[in-house]
Amino acid sequence: QSVLTQPPSVSAAPGQKVTISCSGSSSNIGNNYVSWYQQLPGTAPKLLIYDNNNRPSGIPDRISGSKSGTSATLGITGLQTGDEADYYCGTWDNSLSAGVFGGGTKLTVL
């Protein structure tokens, strides 16, 4: 059971928009920044979003992040088949004094 809660799967058609939620508590998301990671099949995860809503160099602006209270959301517009991957949210948990992840969300582009 993961500390952060994500939907197991989401799907949408090419060109459409999708959002992935990440729910936590005051000990983690509520008082810390959230990062998002993309894991393409058979590869290591890659940083997509840091500090709730910032994109590293090379990440397109059709990828976005937001946070409100104890929840965070990843948004992807203009979906492409290459976006099919598992997506994970992560942050720090002040009660555990450790990092925590969501259980991951599998994105299918229909």
Place this chain on the structure above:
Amino acid sequence: QLQLQESGPGLVKPSETLSLTCTVSGASVSSSSYYWGWIRQPPGRGLEWIGVVYYSGRTYYNPSLNSRVTIFVDTSKNQFSLKLSSVTAADTAVYYCARLILTGPRTTIDSWGQGALVTVSS
């Protein structure tokens, strides 16, 4: 260009100690700007935080693994290592080494190794 490379046995017997090393190139493990850590992923499952180490030796571990895990840094070799004792089949996973930014409310994994599969079996 930063590169992280995991190395170590791919097969460990139950009750023994899993040992992995991450060799860092393109950056120094002595940097005061970063932590260095380990994350694992059991087959077909999600990511699990194992722990991190700072160049000073300061560590933070997942409480569920705390009694079995040790992470340490070797600045002379620009490496950091993981030891997980008393392993069982539940410890079978791909183990990733990574570079992290841990500053105040910020926890960001900005670079990952390619991962190393470790199987626990007799």
